[in-house]
Amino acid sequence: MSIPAILCIGAVQWDLIGHTADPMPAGADLPGRVSRMPGGVAFNIAQALAREGLTVALLATVGTDAEGEGLVRAGMALGLDMRFLHRGGATDLYLALEAEGALVGAVADARALEEAGEAVLEPLRDGRLATEALPFAGTLVIDGNLPEPVLRGLAASGLLARADLRLAPASPAKAPRLAPLLAHPGAVLQLNRAEAATICGADFPTSLAAAEALLARGVARVLVTDGALPATDGCARRGLLQACPPAVPCRRATGAGDAFLAAHLAAEHRGAGREAALAAALAAAAALVSGDVIS
Template identity: 55%
Template sequence: MAPDVLCIGSVLWDVIGRAPRTMVKGSDVPGRITRIPGGVALNIAMTLRRFGLVPALLSAVGRDAEGDELVAACEVLGLVTDHLYRSDDLPTDRYMAVEGAGELIAAIADAHSLEAAGAKVLRPLEGALTGWDGPVALDGNLTEALLAEIAASPLFARADLRVAPASPGKAERLLPLLRHPGATIYVNREEAGLVAKTDPPDAEAGARDLLARGATRVLVTDGSRLAALGTAEGIVTRRPREVMVRRVTGAGDTFMAAHIAAEMRGEGRERALDTALRAAAEYVSGEGGE
């Protein structure tokens, strides 16, 4: 299949433990543990597919049993896996999280294989995908050096770049891409502050701070509070509907993918933001399925 969108970044197994009760350090409670395909790039790709688009994955996946199983699962979902870098030496990456009462308690991302593969994951852009000028969803699990290379690379000069950090701890990796004229930056309020070197009180202030730092286009979320879309035309805000939060891992990826899909359908600024917030609310409440 010819892809509509390229998703570049982490493709791995998510191991997530969820308990219905509040947890603190040292808690030992009953709950559910799942292992599902995940990673920022893959989460975005899976959501895009649900919206009827065909995403292609550019990432590193090991030639181990876990990697074979993961690639097979991606193909069943209708994702293009032809361009994955399959390593004989690097194991398939994993992510582990613990959630209690709908809040993230702790998480560890083991994306060492993706980082070690480096620019090898971009080789298809010099081969089968040469001249790509469509949407590219890019995540901060790539190394800071590779993200800086992407920001200056002619391979991405005409691309519609959609960029998100993998976590607050990796938000500052996005700095080289901040001034890319084709980049839309997706962050939460905390990440906006880390990238802009400020402490915004809300999403609107976070969007304003990023635009002041040279960003062309930003989307800033803030949980159940107002979300903001900022461009040179001004800032638009929308409030997500209130829902019972049952899960959080992957919510930001769902928001980003839904927004990309909405804009590809031709939805305007306000409507696309509403669409993305609705999709994220359905996800965290469990309405969108497991």
């Protein structure tokens, strides 16, 4: 059995997203369109990496219901390795509303992932992908949808000893869950300014200020985005680097951070330097929010 180079661990679900081009005050009932597509942070990143030609497997949970079978088929059609999924319960769902290209609000029903708990990580222990004695030596992309006890246990285990980590908070509310993993020497934390604020318990005027604060807290490397404003790549060993995203019309919001992380990781896998990798990541996020690509 071949071992994939990258594992994406976290949320796999159906995304149901309502879009309207008009402002949406509370209680509004507006014309627009509703999209239903495979999603979740782990799935979004995995499919973007697969499009870059990388071998990716998912560690997640999907139900044994029709919705879960549909997600498995969708992943396989995209070239994802779906062999290691935990199966059980009802498939998770994400419901969001976007207006004028910005997120108005969302609800993530992640009960299946929460109930699965440590079972999602079993392939890293039972020899299918790795064991405690011989940990996985590739790249692990971990998102903040995993329950906090699972993330604490993962950080305390030896399963991450040889891994290159890419950490995606998933939302400002879930960002603090990743705290146990932030001191890992191979961790790259990718987040936006609002997520940095919840991790640090302080507001930041710029992505640069947020990156400096996270480096001061012991994060080895951090990538902070700030919408249309400059993004920052902060590295404890190589200092700070900034770049501006391309100016594009904003038609959608969901998945921009996932596109950024996947493009950055793929660029570095190809040997790109910091400047080129940051530019590629910003371009990918801009393409998604402008509607030029469908995730």
